[in-house]
Amino acid sequence: MRKKTIYLILFAMVISLLPVLPAVAKIDLVTLTDRESVQTTIYNKADLTLVRDKRVLNFVKGMNLLQFSWANTKIDPTSLSLEMKKESDKIDVVDITYPPGAKDVGIWRIKADQACRVPVEITYFTSGISWKSYYIALLSEDQKTCSLKGYVKVTNLSGEDYNNAQTRLVVGKINILDKISHLASLQYPYGRPEHISAESDLRNIYKKGMRKLDAAQPMMAMESAMAAPKPKAIQKQGLSEYFLYTIEGTETIPNGWTKRLLSFKADTVKVNNIYKYEADRFGENVVRFSTFTNTLENNLGETPLPGGEIKVFHSIDKNGKLAFVGSDTTKYIPVEKKAELNLGNTSNVKIIPKVMAYAKKNIIFDNKGNVSGFDEVKTYEIQLSNFTGMSSTIEYTKNLDSSHFNISAMSHPDEFEKTDQDTIKFTIHLSPNSHQSIGFTLTTLRGERRWQQ
Amino acid sequence: MAAIKYYKSFFWCIIILLGSIIALHARTSLVSLPSRQDVAMRLENLKTTLVQEKRILTLKKGINKIDFSWQNVMIDPESILLQTLSNPKTISILSVSYPPGEAALVWDIHSPVDLEEEVIISYLLANIDGIVTYQAVSDPVEQTIDLKSFLIIRNFSGENFDKITTYLDNKSPFITTISHLETKRILVSQKQNIPIQKKYTWDALKMPHEPEKSKTAVGIPTSYELKTAFLKGKVRLFQDDRQGGTLFLGEDMSQFTPKGDTSNLRIGDSRDIVVTQHRIDTKRSNIKRNTKNNIQVYDEILKDQIIMENLKDAPVTLSLIETIPGQWEPVDISMDYTLKDHKTLVFKVRLLAKEKKTLDMHYRVLNIFTQKFSRYNRVSN
Numbered sequence: 001m002r003k004k005t006i007y008l009i010l011f012a013m014v015i016s017l018l019p020v021l022p023a024v025a026k027i028d029l030v031t032l033t034d035r036e037s038v039q040t041t042i043y044n045k046a047d048l049t050l051v052r053d054k055r056v057l058n059f060v061k062g063m064n065l066l067q068f069s070w071a072n073t074k075i076d077p078t079s080l081s082l083e084m085k086k087e088s089d090k091i092d093v094v095d096i097t098y099p100p101g102a103k104d105v106g107i108w109r110i111k112a113d114q115a116c117r118v119p120v121e122i123t124y125f126t127s128g129i130s131w132k133s134y135y136i137a138l139l140s141e142d143q144k145t146c147s148l149k150g151y152v153k154v155t156n157l158s159g160e161d162y163n164n165a166q167t168r169l170v171v172g173k174i175n176i177l178d179k180i181s182h183l184a185s186l187q188y189p190y191g192r193p194e195h196i197s198a199e200s201d202l203r204n205i206y207k208k209g210m211r212k213l214d215a216a217q218p219m220m221a222m223e224s225a226m227a228a229p230k231p232k233a234i235q236k237q238g239l240s241e242y243f244l245y246t247i248e249g250t251e252t253i254p255n256g257w258t259k260r261l262l263s264f265k266a267d268t269v270k271v272n273n274i275y276k277y278e279a280d281r282f283g284e285n286v287v288r289f290s291t292f293t294n295t296l297e298n299n300l301g302e303t304p305l306p307g308g309e310i311k312v313f314h315s316i317d318k319n320g321k322l323a324f325v326g327s328d329t330t331k332y333i334p335v336e337k338k339a340e341l342n343l344g345n346t347s348n349v350k351i352i353p354k355v356m357a358y359a360k361k362n363i364i365f366d367n368k369g370n371v372s373g374f375d376e377v378k379t380y381e382i383q384l385s386n387f388t389g390m391s392s393t394i395e396y397t398k399n400l401d402s403s404h405f406n407i408s409a410m411s412h413p414d415e416f417e418k419t420d421q422d423t424i425k426f427t428i429h430l431s432p433n434s435h436q437s438i439g440f441t442l443t444t445l446r447g448e449r450r451w452q453q
Numbered sequence: 454m455a456a457i458k459y460y461k462s463f464f465w466c467i468i469i470l471l472g473s474i475i476a477l478h479a480r481t482s483l484v485s486l487p488s489r490q491d492v493a494m495r496l497e498n499l500k501t502t503l504v505q506e507k508r509i510l511t512l513k514k515g516i517n518k519i520d521f522s523w524q525n526v527m528i529d530p531e532s533i534l535l536q537t538l539s540n541p542k543t544i545s546i547l548s549v550s551y552p553p554g555e556a557a558l559v560w561d562i563h564s565p566v567d568l569e570e571e572v573i574i575s576y577l578l579a580n581i582d583g584i585v586t587y588q589a590v591s592d593p594v595e596q597t598i599d600l601k602s603f604l605i606i607r608n609f610s611g612e613n614f615d616k617i618t619t620y621l622d623n624k625s626p627f628i629t630t631i632s633h634l635e636t637k638r639i640l641v642s643q644k645q646n647i648p649i650q651k652k653y654t655w656d657a658l659k660m661p662h663e664p665e666k667s668k669t670a671v672g673i674p675t676s677y678e679l680k681t682a683f684l685k686g687k688v689r690l691f692q693d694d695r696q697g698g699t700l701f702l703g704e705d706m707s708q709f710t711p712k713g714d715t716s717n718l719r720i721g722d723s724r725d726i727v728v729t730q731h732r733i734d735t736k737r738s739n740i741k742r743n744t745k746n747n748i749q750v751y752d753e754i755l756k757d758q759i760i761m762e763n764l765k766d767a768p769v770t771l772s773l774i775e776t777i778p779g780q781w782e783p784v785d786i787s788m789d790y791t792l793k794d795h796k797t798l799v800f801k802v803r804l805l806a807k808e809k810k811t812l813d814m815h816y817r818v819l820n821i822f823t824q825k826f827s828r829y830n831r832v833s834n
Contacts, residue, residue, distance in 0.1 A: 041700060050701045078605075078638075079689070081588070093640070100634030125701075173672050174703035174721040177687060189636050192609045193500075193582040238766070239700050240595060240692050241675050241723040304725065304764075307670060332670035334725045334764040336807070367746055403735050420731040451740055451748060 007069045036119070039166040041244075042131045042154065044306065045173045048180045049129040049158070051075075053122040059091060059112040066108040068122065073104070073159040076180045077189035079125035080106050087118050098189045106189075127181040128158030129253075131169045133263060133308035137341075139271065139290075139325065141315050143390055146271050146292070150263040150305065152234070152245065156253040164250040171306040171332070172242030234263050236303040243303050266299035273390070277351040278397040285345040288326070294333045305333040310341055350385040351396060356439075364448055373447030379409070382438040386430040396438065397425045404445040411439035490571075493618040493626070496583035496604070505575045507538075512564035516547065522557035526611040527579035535560055538571040581610035581631075583621065585686035586638075587707065589718075591677070593693045595651050600681065602642040606631050649677040652717070655728045656774040657759075662730040672722020673771075676705075680715050683707035690720050725764040726771060726804070733758050739819075752819050754784065759812040763804035773800040777816060778831045785815040795832060 039052040057066070068080065077098060084091050094109040131154045137146045152169055156162065183189075232248040245263065253259050274289045276282065290312060295301040312325040326343035333339045357379035366372040386392045403421040410416055415438075417425045426438050445452075489506040496502060510519065521533065530551060537544040547561040564570070584605045589598040604621050608614070608631045620626045621641055631637055653673050664671035677690070688707050691699035703720040710716045734756040741750045763769050775790075775798045790798040804810060821830055 039698065043701070048701070050699075052698055078586070095629065095637055095639040098636040100632060121698075123699075170700065172721060173670075173724065174701065175705055175719045177704050177706060188607070188609075188634075190584060190605050190607055193580050193607055237694075239593075239694055240591075240702050241672075241721055241725070242700065242702070244694065244700060246696075331668070332724050334727070336764060337727075372746075418733075421734055451737060451751075 037166070038162055039168065040129060040162055041168040041170060042129050043170045043174060044131050046176045047127045047130065048176065049126050051124055051126055054119060055122070056117060056119050058117045059110060059115060061112055061115045064110045064112060066110055067105060069105045071104045074126050074128040074181055074184040076125040076183040077106060078183055081123045082108050083121045085119040085121055087116055090114060090116065091118060103187065125180050126158045126160065127184055129154070129156050133306040135308060135310035137310055137312045139312060139314045143273060143314065144271060145268050148266045148269045151260055152263045153258055153260045154253055155258040156255055159255055161254045163252045167247045167251045169245040170242050171245065171304060232261055234261065269298045269300065272393060274393045274395055275346065275349040276395045276397065280399040286349045286351050288343045288346040290341045290343055291338050293338045294335055301335050304335055305330070305339070307332045312341065312343060348388045349392060349394060351394065352383040354381045354383065355379065356381045362449060373449035375449055376444045376446055377441060379441045380439065383435070384428060384430060384437065385435045387433060389432050391432060392430050394428045394430055395425060397423065399423050400444065402444050404450045406443050407440050408443065409439065409441040411437070492614060493620065494614065495620045497620065497622060500582055502578050502581045503575060504578045505573050507571060507573055510570045510572055512562060512568055512570050514564060514566050517562045517564060519560040519562055520557060521560065521574065522555065524556055529577040530558065532577035533558060534575040536573045538573060540568065540570055544570055578610050578612070581608045585684045587686055587688040589688060590691045590693060590699055591649065593695050595649065595692065597646045598649050598677070598679065599645045600647055601640060603638050604641045605636060605638045607636050608633055644681065647679055647681050649679045652676050652678050652772060653723055653726055653769055654772045654774065657730060658776050660728065664727055664729060670724045672724045673726050673728065674719055675721055675723045676717045676719040678715060678717050680713065682712040683710040683716055685709050688718050690718060726769060727762045727764065728773070729760045731758050748823050750823070751821055752817055753821060754817050757814040759814065760809065761802055761804060761812070762809045763807065766806050768803065768805045771802045771804060773802055773812070775814065777818065779821065780819045781816055782819065783816050785813070787813040
C-alpha cells in the first residue's frame with residue numbers, strides 16, 4: 001500500500017540548532033501547508049514534466065526550515081527549486097540539504113529579515129507523466145477532403161496526484177543529458193564521489209482515482225451550472241523552438257489515470273491521394289498515400305502538428321457508414337508543410353513496368369581485346385491503370401544503379417523530373433477508370449564507357 | 454517473563470550495536486591537544502578536496518610527539534602537511550613517522566621553549582567533493598539570460614564538518630555545515646542580463662540530406678552562444694514563458710570556459726528549419742591513364758543543391774557547414790562562405806520568416822588518385 005507522497009512542512013528554529021539539521025528536535029512546527037495551485041508542463045519527447053507548485057508560507061524572523069518530501073514519486077531531487085514570489089529582497093534561500101539516512105527529503109534553509117507571509121513557488125521535474133497526440137481523419141465520399149480531429153492524451157504514472165492542475169503540453173525536442181527517471185531513482189540525489197575503495201494494485205489505483213475525481217466534481221458542477229458544458233479549448237503558443245499547448249482551466253489526473261482531450265477540429269481539409277511505385281522502397285507494390293497541408297486554407301496552419309498516429313476512415317454514405325482505410329504515424333508537421341500518410345498497399349491502382357527492348361551498344365575493348373565497356377539500352381513501358389473511380393495522381397520513381405545514364409524517347413517529357421543524380425520520377429494524373437503508358441529509353445554507360453568524355 | 458527476557462536481550466544487543474557504531478565513527482584527532490579551531494575546505498579542483506584545519510598546539514621545550522590519526526576516513530597520507538603559523542622560524546618539524554598498520558602519523562616537533570603554537574594541518578580527503586550546476590533563464594525574445602551558479606557538496610567522507618569555510622575560488626568563501634552522507638546545494642553566484650545569440654547549425658557530415666525520407670522529424674541543433682566564464686557542469690536552461698512562469702528549454706554540459714571566452718549551450722532541436730541536400734550531377738574530366746590503359750588520376754566536377762526553408766514566423770541565421778575533402782576548387786558557388794579550414798566551408802545564411810533559399814555548389818575535385826596514392830585523396834593534419 002503506497003503512502004501519501006509529497007509533503008511540505010515549514011519549521012522555524014533558532015540558528016544555534018542549525019548544525020544538526022537531521023536531528024530536528026526542539027523544532028517548532030509552524031505551518032503544514034497545502035498547495036494553492038499547481039501547474040504541470042509535460043514534454044512528449046522526453047519523459048519529463050516541469051511541475052510548478054504554488055503555496056503561501058509564513059516565515060518567522062530568522063532562520064526557517066522548509067522540509068519537502070516526495071516518497072513514492074518520480075521526482076528528480078536535483079531539479080528542486082524554491083523561489084519567493086514576493087519580498088525576495090527580505091528573504092534569502094540559503095541552501096538545500098539532502099539529509100543523510102532520509103531518502104526523498106530535502107530541507108531548505110530560508111533566512112527572513114522579518115516575519116512575513118509570502119507566496120512561494122516550488123518547481124521540480126518528475127518523470128512518469130506523458131502525453132501523446134493522435135488524429136482521426138474522416139475522408140469524404142469523393143475522398144477529396146477530410147475532416148480531421150486532433151486529440152491529446154495525458155497519462156499520469158508519476159506516483160503523485162495532480163488535482164486541479166493547469167496542464168501545459170510541450171511540442172518539441174529538448175536536449176537532455178540524463179533521464180529524469182534515472183535521477184529520481186538514485187539513492188543519493190547527486191550520486192556520490194567516486195569511492196576510493198498486480199491486479200489488486202490496479203483496483204486501488206482505480207478507487208483512489210475515483211475519489212480524486214469525485215473531489216473535483218463540485219468545482220466541475222459549479223462550472224457546468226454557470227454555462228453549458230463544452231469541450232475544453234487548448235491555447236497554443238510558440239516559445240523558442242517549441243510549441244506550448246495550454247489546456248483551458250485545470251485538470252485532475254490521478255496517478256494511474258489517462259485523460260483524452262480534443263486538441264482541434266478541422267472540417268474541410270483538402271486531401272490529395274497519390275499512388276506511388278518505387279521498387280527500392282516499397283517492393284513491387286503500389287502504395288497509397290494521402291497528403292494534406294498544414295495551412296490556414298485547410299482550417300489548420302496556426303501551429304505545427306505534433307507527430308502521432310492518424311487513423312483514416314472513409315465515409316461510405318450519408319448515413320454514417322464508415323470503412324477503415326488505414327493508419328500511419330505522422331512526423332511533426334511544421335506550418336505550411338505537407339503531411340504524407342502511408343495508407344498501405346492498394347490494388348485499385350496498378351503500375352506495371354516492362355522492358356520492351358534491350359540492346360548493348362558502343363562496345364569497347366582494351367589492349368588485350370577484352371570487353372572493357374558498353375552502353376546498356378533499355379526501352380521501358382510503364383503501364384498505369386486507375387480503378388479507383390476517382391481522378392488520381394500516380395508517381396513512378398526509379399532509382400538507378402549508376403549516375404552515368406541518359407534518358408531519351410520520353411512519352412511524357414513534361415511529367416519527367418530528375419530528382420537527383422541517380423533518381424528519375426514521372427508524375428501522371430489519371431482520370432477515373434483509365435489507363436496510360438509511360439515510355440522512355442534508358443541508356444546506362446557501363447565499365448570504361450563511364451570514363452569516356 | 455519470556456517476553457521481558459527477550460526484550461532485555463534485544464535492548465543489550467542495541468546498546469552493543471550502538472557502541473560499535475560509535476566506536477567505528479569517523480574521527481580525525483590530534484592526541485592530547487585541543488580540537489580544531491577552524492576548518493576550511495578548498496574545492497577549486499572540484500574532484501579533489503583539500504581540507505585545512507587550524508589547531509593550537511601546546512608545545513614543551515624539546516621534542517614533542519604529535520599523533521595525528523584518522524579512522525574510517527580516507528586521507529591521502531602523503532598529502533598531510535603541517536605548517537606552523539605563530540613561530541615558524543623557531544619551531545622545527547624534525548620528522549614524520551607512520552606507525553605500521555595504522556591510519557596515523559607522528560610528527561616530531563622541536564620547540565626551543567614552552568609555547569602555544571598555531572598550526573595548519575592540510576590534507577586531501579577522499580569521498581567528499583563539489584560539483585557545479587547552473588540554472589539559466591532567458592528573456593522571452595532570447596536576447597539575454599540570467600544565470601545562477603550552484604555548488605553541490607557531497608560528503609561521504611566519514612567526517613562531519615561543522616561550520617566549515619568553503620572555497621570554490623579564492624574570492625568568495627562561505628561558511629557552511631556538512632555532515633557525513635549529506636548532500637547540500639548552495640547558490641554561489643548570480644549574473645543577470647548576459648547577452649546570448651541563438652544559433653542553428655546544419656552540418657552536412659552529420660545531418661540527413663533528405664529529411665523528408667526520415668521516419669521521424671529531423672531537428673536542427675539549436676544552441677545559445679554566450680561569453681561568460683563556466684566551470685564544467687550541467688546547465689539547465691529555461692525561458693520566461695510570458696505567463697508568469699518558465700518553460701524548460703533543455704540542458705547541456707558546460708565545459709570549463711575562462712572569462713572572455715565563448716561557450717555554446719545546446720538547448721534542443723529546431724524542427725521548423727528544413728534543409729535538404731541533393732547531388733545533382735557528377736562528371737569526370739582530365740582522365741590520365743598508364744601504358745596499360747588503367748586510370749591513374751582524374752578530376753570530378755560535382756553539382757550539389759542545398760534547399761533551406763525557414764518555416765518559422767521570425768527570421769533566423771543558419772550556419773550551414775559543407776565539407777569537401779582533398780584538393781578542390783570552386784566553379785560556381787552561389788553564396789558567400791568562409792573557410793574554417795581547407796575542406797570546411799561555412800555559409801551564414803539569413804532566412805526571413807517563411808523564406809526558402811537555394812544554395813548551388815558547383816565545384817571541381819582535382820587530381821583524384823585511383824590506386825597507389827589514393828590515400829592522398831584526403832588531407833591528413
